[in-house]
Structures are given as C-alpha cells and as structure tokens.
Amino acid sequence: MLINELKKQNIIIWGLGSEGQAAKAYLEQHKITNNIMIYNDSDGSEKFEELLSKADVIIRSPGVSIYKKEIARAKEMGIKITSCSDIFLSEMRVNHPNTKVIGISGSKGKSTSASMLFHMLRRLGYNAALGGNIGKPLIELLDKNYDYVVCEFSSYQASDLSVSPEIVMFTNLFSVHTDWHGGHDNYCRDKVHLAAHQQKGDVCVVNANNAQLVEYCKNLPNVVYYGENTGFHANGKDLYYKDELLLKIDDLHISGNHNMDNLAGVMTVLKLLGIDFRKGAETLKTFEPLPHRLQKVCTINGVLFINDSISTAPEAAISAMQSFDEDMAIISGGIENKQDYTQYAMTIEHNPKVKMAVTLFQCGPQIAETLRRIVKRPGFKLVEAENLEEAVKLAYEEMQRVGGKLVLFSPTAPSFGYYKNFMERGDDFIRIVKGLK
Numbered sequence: 001m002l003i004n005e006l007k008k009q010n011i012i013i014w015g016l017g018s019e020g021q022a023a024k025a026y027l028e029q030h031k032i033t034n035n036i037m038i039y040n041d042s043d044g045s046e047k048f049e050e051l052l053s054k055a056d057v058i059i060r061s062p063g064v065s066i067y068k069k070e071i072a073r074a075k076e077m078g079i080k081i082t083s084c085s086d087i088f089l090s091e092m093r094v095n096h097p098n099t100k101v102i103g104i105s106g107s108k109g110k111s112t113s114a115s116m117l118f119h120m121l122r123r124l125g126y127n128a129a130l131g132g133n134i135g136k137p138l139i140e141l142l143d144k145n146y147d148y149v150v151c152e153f154s155s156y157q158a159s160d161l162s163v164s165p166e167i168v169m170f171t172n173l174f175s176v177h178t179d180w181h182g183g184h185d186n187y188c189r190d191k192v193h194l195a196a197h198q199q200k201g202d203v204c205v206v207n208a209n210n211a212q213l214v215e216y217c218k219n220l221p222n223v224v225y226y227g228e229n230t231g232f233h234a235n236g237k238d239l240y241y242k243d244e245l246l247l248k249i250d251d252l253h254i255s256g257n258h259n260m261d262n263l264a265g266v267m268t269v270l271k272l273l274g275i276d277f278r279k280g281a282e283t284l285k286t287f288e289p290l291p292h293r294l295q296k297v298c299t300i301n302g303v304l305f306i307n308d309s310i311s312t313a314p315e316a317a318i319s320a321m322q323s324f325d326e327d328m329a330i331i332s333g334g335i336e337n338k339q340d341y342t343q344y345a346m347t348i349e350h351n352p353k354v355k356m357a358v359t360l361f362q363c364g365p366q367i368a369e370t371l372r373r374i375v376k377r378p379g380f381k382l383v384e385a386e387n388l389e390e391a392v393k394l395a396y397e398e399m400q401r402v403g404g405k406l407v408l409f410s411p412t413a414p415s416f417g418y419y420k421n422f423m424e425r426g427d428d429f430i431r432i433v434k435g436l437k
Contacts (some may be wrong), residue, residue: 001057001082001162002090003030003142010035010054015061019084022137023059045070055079059087062133062156066190067182081160085153088138089163092149099146102269103132103164105153105194106171106213108316109262112254112293113171114152116284117266121148123283124275133157148273156180159190164197167272169205169265173213174315175339188216198222205268209261226268227261232277234260239281241267246281253287255294255306256323292426294320297433303399305392305433308410309426312337314344317410321347321354328406329356329395331388333364334413334425341367344412345374356381356398358391363413388425392432407433 006027013020016038027036037051041064048070057080064071071081092101104114111134118135121128131138132151141149151165159181173188181187192213195204198221206217208225217223227233232241237249239260246267249260263284270277289295292309299305308320317332330348348354348371357375359367359382368384375382381398385391395407409429411422419425 001080001087002094003032003087006032006057006087008035009056010037012037012039012051012055012058013061014039014058014064016040017061017063019137019139020059020061022139023084023087026139026142052077052079057082059083062154065156065180065182066160067180067186082162083157083160084137084139085132085151085157086161086163088142088151089161089165091142093163096142096145099149100167100273101149101151101165102167102169103151103153103158103194104169104171105155105158105191106169106207107174107191107313108311108319109171109258110152111290111310112259113169113262113266114150115290116263116287117269118150119287120266120270120280120283121150121275123286124279126275153194155187155191158192158194161193162197164195164199164202166198166202167205167269168195168198168203169269170195170207170213170217171262171265172207172210172315173216174313188212192216192220195220195222203272205265205272207261207265224268224272226265232264232267232271234264236260239263239267241277246278247284251285254289255296256320258319258323259294292422294323295426297430298437300396300433300436301400302405303396304406305429306406306408306410307426307429307433308408309415309422309429311410311412312414312422314339314341314412317412318344318347320408320410321351324406324408325353326405327353327355327399327402328404328408329358329399330354330408330410331358331360331385331391331395332367332410332412333359333361334411334415335417336362336366337413339363339366339413341370341412342374345370348380349375349377352377355379355402355404356383356395358383358385358395360385360388360391361411361413361418367412388428389432392429392436396436 104110118130126147128148129146130150133154134152204222208227239247267277270280295307297305415425
C-alpha cells in the first residue's frame with residue numbers, strides 16, 4: 001500500500017511498539033493526522049469493535065498475528081490490512097526505482113548476514129542503509145535516497161506482504177515461532193512469502209544445504225542456490241568461490257563455522273549486484289560481530305566463554321556446537337516452547353567434543369530427559385542447574401577438571417519469563433562470566 005492511498009482513510013495503528021510508533025510519526029510528518037486511531041491488545045475487544053466500525057485500513061505491528069480472528073473479521077468488513085514493511089516495499093518499487101532493496105530472512109543467521117552485507121556495501125563506498133527487523137523501522141527510510149537498502153525480515157513481517165524485494169536471501173528454515181503462525185507449516189510458508197511477489201528479473205538466493213528451505217522454495221520462480229561447489233560455498237572454516245579460497249574464519253572477528261555458510265549467501269548477493277566480491281571479502285576483516293550471536297566474551301584460565309543468547313531453537317544450538325573444534329560444555333534452557341530436542345541430543349551423542357551439558361529454566365527438565373534417553377557416551381556429564389549463575393560455575397569447573405577449552409551458552413529457547421529478551425539474558429551471562437575472574 002502506498003502512502004498516497006492512506007490519505008483520507010481512517011487508519012487503525014494496531015500495536016504501538018517501535019514499528020507502530022514509527023508509522024504514527026511518519027504519517028503525522030506527512031500531514032495524515034486527523035484520521036489515526038491507536039489500538040493495543042490490552043485495550044480490550046469492545047474498543048476494538050468500536051474502532052473497527054470507523055476504520056478503512058489497519059496498519060498492523062509485527063507482533064499482531066495475521067491469524068487472529070480479529071484480522072479475519074476486519075477483512076470480512078472490507079478493511080485493508082497493511083504494515084510498515086508493506087508500505088515501504090510498495091513505495092520503493094514505485095517511487096524509488098533507482099534503489100535496490102535486498103531482503104534477508106531465515107530462521108537463524110539473518111541479522112548477521114544483513115549486517116555483513118551492509119558493512120561491505122558501506123566500506124566499498126555505496127550509500128546504503130540497514131533496516132527492518134534490525135536497524136531502523138523501514139518506514140523511516142522512505143524519504144532519503146540510497147543505492148541499496150538491506151532489510152532483515154522476520155516471518156511476522158513477511159507473512160502478508162503484497163510486494164517483495166528485488167533480491168531476497170534465505171539462510172535456512174527451522175521450526176520456531178509456531179504459536180504466532182498457528183503451526184510449523186504456516187511458519188515456513190509465511191517465511192518464504194517474502195519472495196512470493198518477486199517480478200521478472202528479481203532473484204531469490206537460497207541455501208542449497210537446508211533441505212526444508214529448498215522444499216518450501218521449490219515453487220518460487222527466481223531461485224539461485226548457494227552452498228554448492230559451482231559457486232560460493234563454505235568448507236568448514238573456509239569460504240570458497242568455486243575452487244578459489246576467499247576467506248578463512250581465523251581472519252575474521254566472527255565465530256562459528258555456520259557463519260561461513262551464511263557468508264556464501266551474502267557473497268552470492270554481492271556478485272548478483274555486480275560488485276567486486278573479492279574487495280568485499282577484504283572489508284569483512286574489519287567487521288565486528290553482533291552481540292549475543294556466538295559472541296566471544298573472554299578467556300579465563302584457558303576456557304573461552306561464548307555468548308549465543310540469541311539461540312531460541314535446538315537447531316541453533318546444534319549449529320553452534322558444530323562450529324567449534326574444542327572440548328566444551330554447553331548450557332541450554334529457557335521457557336517451554338514445544339521444541340523437539342531429539343536431534344540436539346543426537347548431536348551431543350555423536351560429538352565427543354561435548355563433554356558436558358548443563359540444563360536450566362522451564363524446559364531444562366525436558367532437555368535433560370531427552371539427553372538421558374539418547375546420550376550413552378562414556379565420560380559425558382549432565383547436570384540440571386537451579387539458575388544461570390550456578391550453570392556457568394558448574395560448566396567452568398568441569399572444563400577446568402577435564403581440560404576443556406570452551407563454555408557455550410546456547411539456550412535453544414526464548415527467554416521470556418526469566419528475562420525481558422535475549423539481550424538481557426546475554427548481558428546476564430556476560431556479567432556472571434566476568435564475575436568468575
């Protein structure tokens with residue numbers, strides 16, 4: 001939906017979080033002020049019905065599920081549903097044809113991938129912006145001209161778009177966020193919907209090594225794969241273009257071999273843009289990783305502590321464990337999120353480098369039960385901790401005892417109920433670790 005289409009419309013902004021506030025500010029800045037109504041879920045159903053009777057358009061925030069019965073009712077009444085993301089993409093297609101929009105999504109790795117691409121573009125001298133699920137709300141970027149806008153999209157933002165970015169990149173597809181979507185299949189379809197409205201000449205860049213992603217993208221019209229030997233692909237800690245070695249992870253500040261896989265996708269995008277990817281690779285040597293994503297905290301008496309607080313699914317912890325070659329302890333647990341920990345446990349059973357698992361919080365008992373059932377390796381130690389402070393202390397002591405080199409905090413579940421968000425959770429881990437000194 002275009003900004004001009006909102007003029008003289010009665011608008012409900014549903015959800016006054018960061019995107020809702022940005023939408024309100026933008027509309028007021030453009031003199032669309034006399035017809036804006038605000039609704040939050042806490043206002044109750046009576047107020048919603050009252051506002052609905054006056055509304056022509058709803059601008060929904062990402063937290064508002066498209067599967068809510070209220071959304072269905074609004075559509076039945078002929079009310080149009082849009083979002084900051086949809087307004088932004090619509091405006092860019094029509095009114096900013098010289099700006100290339102790159103949308104990046106995936107269950108994991110999208111923030112780091114978007115940040116790496118943005119870093120390279122800026123270092124190579126392009127006028128680029130970073131927004132969406134990371135950086136600024138997209139609607140705030142509409143009134144400036146850019147060469148490129150790199151956008152991170154969550155499944156919430158992608159689920160009902162009517163316009164797609166010219167270039168889309170997907171990192172992977174795992175089972176997360178199913179409550180909002182009403183099921184795993186809906187989640188997967190909503191995620192790849194980011195590319196559903198691409199036009200002729202657009203490109204969708206897909207990780208060939210993620211079978212679930214490949215399956216859900218098979219009917220998209222503009223797919224280009226990465227992760228294959230014919231193009232950009234990772235081999236352990238190394239990134240290749242065909243047979244050419246481009247980067248070693250030891251040359252970078254980022255941790256985790258899976259980030260080289262993500263980087264293969266980012267480099268594919270750079271090449272599709274017609275930009276010198278070898279020069280781009282050089283600029284990554286100055287890229288600083290995002291906090292809470294396989295973040296190196298510090299080394300104490302030979303033990304390196306890794307903060308991977310953003311991990312909210314078992315698959316994320318699996319990738320994290322596979323990204324290190326050192327003997328390690330892993331700390332996992334968060335709120336109950338109806339996750340299956342079988343593969344998580346199988347990974348530990350077949351990885352002798354994982355010497356210890358410490359579980360905690362609401363889903364800790366479920367993780368521990370799965371580990372007891374599956375992991376039969378001699379020497380593996382499982383401990384259920386009361387809190388994060390105890391978990392860190394026990395993991396550190398065990399690594400000291402067995403000569404391990406790594407304590408990995410990869411929770412596998414959301415933080416809500418214990419912390420406000422994954423950032424606060426990661427900050428608490430850092431505080432506890434630094435207290436060990």
